[in-house]
Amino acid sequence: MLRIVPARDGGLCRVKLPGGRLTAVQARAIAAASQRWASGVLELTNRANLQLRGVRPDGANALVAALQAAGLGPSDPAADDVRNVLLSPAAGRDPQQRRDVRPLAAELLALLEGDRRLHGLSPKFALQLDGGEALARLDHAHDVWLSAHAEGYLLGLAGTPLDAPLGLIPTGRERATVAALLHRFLDLASAEQSRMRQLLAQLPVAELLAGLDLLPAPATPRSPAATARRLGSHPQRQAGLCWVGAQPALGRLPTMTLAAVAELAEHHGNGELHLTPWQGLLLPDVPVGTAPDLLAALGALDLVTDPAAPLARLIACTGSQGCAKGQADTKGDALRLAERLPAGVEVHLSGCPRSCALAGQAPHTLLAVAPGRYDLFVRDATQPGPGWRRATQLSLDEAAAWLARSPSDA
Structure with missing residues (x-):
């Protein structure tokens, strides 16, 4: 957060959140700072953090000061880069934990x-x-x-x-x-x-x-995760309460939307927002009876709350609009692909081989090779990078046709 990184669309300010948590007051401070000293565009990350894009050179110091005044950032400036501890956004509330x-x-x-x-x-x-939570990134x-x-x-x-x-x-x-x-x-x-x-x-x-005095590890396999619980409403271990999850299209969140979600967190929940490692938001401690109203309000903000929705099954990096390494406008192309994405298919669009938006292999990866052109990869744990290269130099229409084929089709 203290070091603004240059990018194609201006400075990039990365804000690391302890446990992915922030208060509604902090969310409003982030929105106001982005609106005043940056582009007004926020991105949620796969580390349950967020970043402010388009920071103006003449506003960088004021933006950082405003974020620090809101209680964001490290206690020691030298520690900012190493505060990397991921936990479930439902930690302390997941019935399976x-x-x-x-x-x-x-x-x-x-x-x-x-x-x-x-x-x-x-x-x-x-x-x-x-x-041991069901809602966990494994x-x-x-x-x-x-x-x-x-x-x-x-x-x-x-x-x-x-x-x-x-x-x-x-x-x-x-x-x-x-x-x-x-x-x-x-x-x-x-x-x-x-x-x-x-x-x-x-x-x-x-x-x-050597010397750590570990005990032998018992054979206790980890229960599978239920990542669909990142969206919609789901009961907590606390009786009568649930969490409600939503995500902005492709992880990009307008500042006014963040401010509106902060208001909803105070009105329906406990005034906290939990960021998720799927580029989404989770509002905890919502009374079960008010969850439908909250879901409707989140939907009115153009946030996705259904894991089956096309935009819930697409991930895209910043792409050429904000990154010099991006070979294509991945976010724009992902929005166009969403209109023709086959049911049940999950796709990661990456502007370059670095795969910044997703650390592991997606079921399908479209790797940009030129504007509007992608190589298609299918998940294969025996292969490095995104997996097995299935087709090359595809347009979006051609990629949609390939994605609609069954795995046995050649």
């Missing part, structure tokens, strides 16, 4: 901010805390992940909670163990090994974990 991970998330964020040596971690180095690899267990937390590296854990951290030793692990990573990693997967490609995992 094994444990409320929010207290541990606060401890780990305090560790990352307060331990100056950890400020040397890569800005992309990230941790995931999994409480396809996004993290450098370190912890998954709740009756006796503590299962620990894994360079993967997801669906992977086999490497050991069990006993209850009460989570913060100390993570701190020791991160320091050991910094001790052993070279300058070129900024991510856990890079270190483990050269170092036996047992050497990295």
Whole structure:
């Protein structure tokens, strides 16, 4: 947040939110700052954060000051880049959860901010805390992940909670163990090994974990996630309450819409907005009886609340309109593709091979190679990048026709 990054459409201000949470007051402050000193365009990210686009050079300092005054940003400026801890937007409320991970998330964020040596971690180095929730992002690899267990937390590296854990951290030793692990990573990693997967490609995992006093990992497979619960209304573990999820088209949120959602959060919920790692919003603690009215109000703001809707099944990066690396206007093309997207098909449109909008493989990926032209890839875990290249140089009409074919069609 403190470092404005240049982009094709002006400066880019990335705001990292602790646990993806912000208050209605903070949401209004973000909307006002974007309207006054930037383009008025906000983007929600796959890390449950947001970014303000089109920051004007003469307004950058004032924008950052306004965000800090709203209680956003790190306690130590040097810690801004390393505050990367992902948890479920329904943490503490999901009926399926094994444990409320929010207290541990606060401890780990305090560790990352307060331990100056950890400020040397890569800005992309990230941790995931999994409480066993049904609403969880389990396809996004993290450098370190912890998954709740009756006796503590299962620990894994360079993967997801669906992977086999490497050991069990006993209850009460989570913060100390993570701190020791991160320091050991910094001790052993070279300058070129900024991510856990890079270190483990050269170092036996047992050497990295030596001295951490982990217990053997029990064989307790992680229950599948139910990501459709990111949209619509769903009951919480608290009786009589539900959360209501919505998402803006392709993760792009006008400032006036954010301000309106903040008002709805105060009127229908507890005054909080939770960002989701699917580029959406979740309003918690809504009385079940008022959920239909809230869903109608969100729909009137052009937000998607049905997981079957075409725009709920499309992801697109900023594209050539805002990024110099983008080969096509991916967001504009995605809106056009939505009109002809076959039912049940999920597609990621990427303007370049970096795949900024999605960390893993989508069922289908359209990779831009020229304006309005895409190569089509199908998910294949044995292939690097987006998967198996199925067709090349497709127009949007041709891509829609390919996507309508069954998997057995050649």
